[in-house]
Amino acid sequence: MKTILIADDDPVMVKLLEFNLKRGGYRVEICREGLSVSAKAHEVSPALAIFDLMLPGRSGLELIKDFKDDDTLDGIPIIVVTGQGKGSTRHELLKAGANTVFTKPFSPTILINRISELLSS
Template sequence: MSTILIADDDPLMIRLLEFNLKRIKCKLIVCREGLGAEQLLKTERPDMAIIDVMLPGKSGLELIQFVRSEPKLASMPLIVVTGHGETQVHEELLAAGANRVFTKPFAPSLLQSAVQELLDQHA
């Protein structure tokens, strides 16, 4: 069973992600702020992370940069969710190392497909 870290401060988004990811039989770790998410990435070493861009403590962009700079985490698939739909924001997140970027609101089925695809590629 794959382990996924969800780093998001929105309780409704967390519930949506939990509901949809449990359907594909994933163990979930949830953190509502960036510094705690960084610590969990170090200690738990999940198989994937889904990160909101706007987090208290440390931004999603900073978390992407952290993951990509850590040798033991660098290949971890990262999905970023954001309320910013601008192409420039998406390009910046992808250039920083995100594997996929989803603009809120998004179709849960698309997220499920992306999670499954990235986990299969990373296995």
Template sequence: MPAKILIADDEPNILLSLEYLMKREGYEVSLARDGQEALDAIRAAPPALVLLDVMMPRKSGFEVCQEVRADEGLRGVRILMLTAKGRDTDVAKGLALGADAYMTKPFSTKELVSKVHEMLEAQGS
């Protein structure tokens, strides 16, 4: 059974390209267009991995990450933050809030696919 990935980003072009990329890799993909929608989707059907943008409406990726990590039932959800905010302080904040990994935009699709495989293999998905 393919691993489930939730892609949370408010930029339609990024959602489309990441959805295509992850489906091509054989993953089951769902989408969220803002932080609250992402949180609702994670709680309704926890994915193996969330590709989470930091800057989104309603709730930021940082807030989503923090809430997921505070929920005992969601401990197994892996979080890969994808963001244009690449300053060291932003990376440190994301990791401190419980993100498993952090990639800055623009990123290479090859690098992203490799990171996703690595994170899901480590999890045993």
């Protein structure tokens, strides 16, 4: 069973993601702030990471850079979820190395489909 690491401080979003990912057959690990994400990723070796853009401690953008600068974490696909729908934010996240950016609210079905695509490639 593949593990997905979620970094989000919103309890409602965490429950929504966790429910849908577990239903999709994935194991879920959760960080509720940004400072512990890299250490948790080294501990659980996730197949994919989902970051909220706005996190206490380190932002989703900073976490992308952390992963890209770490040889062990660099190959992990990253999805960012954000309430900021600006095109410039999306462009900055994709340029930094995010594989996909979802603006809240989004369809859990589309998220699961995108995760399947990223993990099968």
